[in-house]
Amino acid sequence: MTINPKAKLEETQDGTVVYNFDPLIVKSHYEIDYVHSYAQDSEFFKALGRQELMGSKCKKCGYTYGTPRGHCMECGSETEWYKLPNEGKIHAFTTCYFGGEAFLNETPFHLVLVEFEGVDSLFMSRIIGVDTEDLYVGMPIRAKFRRNLKLNPTDVYFVPKA
Template structure:
C-alpha cells in the first residue's frame, strides 16, 4: 500500500484541543497559553499520519538532600548570617566552599569563621542565562579569593553598573535578610576604595 493511502479509510478522532492543552499544561507545570503557543502547528489541520509528533513532557525529581559533613556551613549561613571556612591545620590550608576532609592530606578539617571579605579573581557578566535565572540577567558571576582562605568561591557580585567589575576589586559578603540554607543566601558587593 502506498504510504499516503494508508490512513485513507480509517476513522479520524480529533483530539479535543482545549481539554488537551489544559491537561498537558497542568501535567508539566506551565501555563495553558504557553502550551497552545508551542503546539499551534499541531492543530493547523496540515498534519498527516507521517508528520513528526511532539508531546509535552517533563522529568522531575524531588529531594530531601542532606548536606552531611557540610551542614555547619549552611546552619551558620541560614541561622546566623555567618560565613565559615574549613581549615586543615596540618596543611595550613583553608577551604571555602568547605570540606570536612582535606583532599591534600586526607586529615579532618576544623571550622573557622571567615570575615567575608575578598577580591575578585575573575568574573564574567551573564547576559543570556538558563531558564532558572530568566529576568535576573545581566548578572555578574565571579570567582572571589576569600580573605583568610586559600581558595576561591564562585559567587554573584551585585553592582549597579556591571561594566565596572574588575579583576582585583575588593568585595564583601552581604547576607540576605531571609535565608533558606543555600549559597544564594549571600552575594558580594564592591567595598569602598582602599578598604
C-alpha cells in the same frame, strides 16, 4: 485479573507548546520537592543565618579552603571549620546570560570568584549592584546575606565594598 484489550488512556484537551520541529523542541513543566541532606556541609549553611561564612582548614597541613570541605584536597586529612572574613576582593568574574531556574529572571547576572586574605582557595558567588563594565579583578567586595534564609547557596551574595 482483568484483561481488557480495549483499555485506553483518557484523552485530554491540553496540548504541548512546540518551539521547533527539527530537532523537536517542546515545552514541559517540571517541578518536584527535593528532600536532601547537607551532611558534613551543614555548618556552612547554618552559619549563613548568623551572617557568617565558614571555610574549612586542614587539621594536618593547614591548607585553608574558602568553601566547605570535609577532607583536604592536598593531603586527604580531615578538616575543621573556621570563620572567613565577610570582605574580600574579586579574583575573577564572568557575566552569565543563562542560568539555572533560580537565576533565570535575573539574567544577565555576574558570578565572581572571591579571594579572601590569607585563604588558599576561592569562593564562588554572585555580585550585584555593579555594571559589567565597572567590574575589575581586585575590586574590594563584601558579603551580604538574605534576611529570610532559604538555606541554599543563594543566601549569600556580594556587593562592591563602599
